[in-house]
Amino acid sequence: MALLHPPFLDLAIAIFLGLAGLVLSAVLRWRRSRFWGPAVVATVLFIGIATGALYPRSQVFGYALWRGSRAVHDVALTFDDGPDPRFTPQILAILARENVHATFFMVGANVVKHPEVARRVADEGHAIGNHTFTHPDLILTSPRHVCSEIERTEQAIQRAAGIRPDLFRPPYGFRTPVVYRQLQRSGLRMVEWTLTSQDWRNRGPLKIRQQVLRRVRPGSIILFHDGRGNRSDTVAALPTIIRALKGRGYRLVTIPELLSDGSPPR
Numbered sequence: 001m002a003l004l005h006p007p008f009l010d011l012a013i014a015i016f017l018g019l020a021g022l023v024l025s026a027v028l029r030w031r032r033s034r035f036w037g038p039a040v041v042a043t044v045l046f047i048g049i050a051t052g053a054l055y056p057r058s059q060v061f062g063y064a065l066w067r068g069s070r071a072v073h074d075v076a077l078t079f080d081d082g083p084d085p086r087f088t089p090q091i092l093a094i095l096a097r098e099n100v101h102a103t104f105f106m107v108g109a110n111v112v113k114h115p116e117v118a119r120r121v122a123d124e125g126h127a128i129g130n131h132t133f134t135h136p137d138l139i140l141t142s143p144r145h146v147c148s149e150i151e152r153t154e155q156a157i158q159r160a161a162g163i164r165p166d167l168f169r170p171p172y173g174f175r176t177p178v179v180y181r182q183l184q185r186s187g188l189r190m191v192e193w194t195l196t197s198q199d200w201r202n203r204g205p206l207k208i209r210q211q212v213l214r215r216v217r218p219g220s221i222i223l224f225h226d227g228r229g230n231r232s233d234t235v236a237a238l239p240t241i242i243r244a245l246k247g248r249g250y251r252l253v254t255i256p257e258l259l260s261d262g263s264p265p266r
Contacts, residue, residue, distance in 0.1 A: 056192035081227035108133035108153030115160035129167035
């Protein structure tokens with residue numbers, strides 16, 4: 001996991017830097033500097049670019065699905081960073097027991113290592129998305145490398161699971177115009193999230209349950225992880241979360257099913 005994780009820390013940093021720029025602009029203006037006007041413009045541009053790159057709900061660089069229709073009582077469980085031979089099968093067993101389907105955004109290198117797990121995800125009726133091959137920060141990745149990350153993962157998933165994914169989630173939620181151009185070439189749809197379970201923080205199952213159940217709303221896309229770390233807390237929290245959501249009348253669906261509920265908000 002990276003040290004920073006949106007939408008909280010990264011957005012806070014973007015806001016902090018933006019405010020710092022505004023303070024600088026104010027100081028320049030107070031000192032009657034001729035540079036205050038350009039400084040304000042540069043600050044506004046910086047905030048826009050930082051928000052577009054870091055904030056999961058942003059539509060600055062292109063359309064990103066971050067929630068479904070609020071008119072339908074559906075939510076989507078999504079799992080990033082697998083497949084993992086230890087935790088993904090445990091999650092699949094829970095989903096099967098609860099008769100629920102989810103969406104797994106897979107890292108290509110893990111698919112190559114564990115093709116049987118990726119195949120099982122597909123065979124059990126879950127949706128699969130592309131999550132790059134090595135999980136890089138795409139903001140710092142060259143256009144050629146972005147293309148390679150996406151295409152190699154497509155090929156790995158096709159070989160292992162027999163399907164070509166049409167969904168993509170960038171690592172950490174970071175994206176740029178370069179990423180969107182590659183998605184257009186590949187026919188992939190950008191998928192972010194409404195709320196994160198914060199399971200990557202390893203604070204225990206109770207905190208994960210509280211984080212999800214306090215913030216979930218109709219149309220929510222919920223971010224969990226099934227790889228790149230110890231996901232025992234996720235496994236422990238998941239059954240209670242699923243039952244609580246069902247008890248509130250939610251239908252738990254895949255991202256393709258969420259899209260079929262109606263045109264998602266832009």
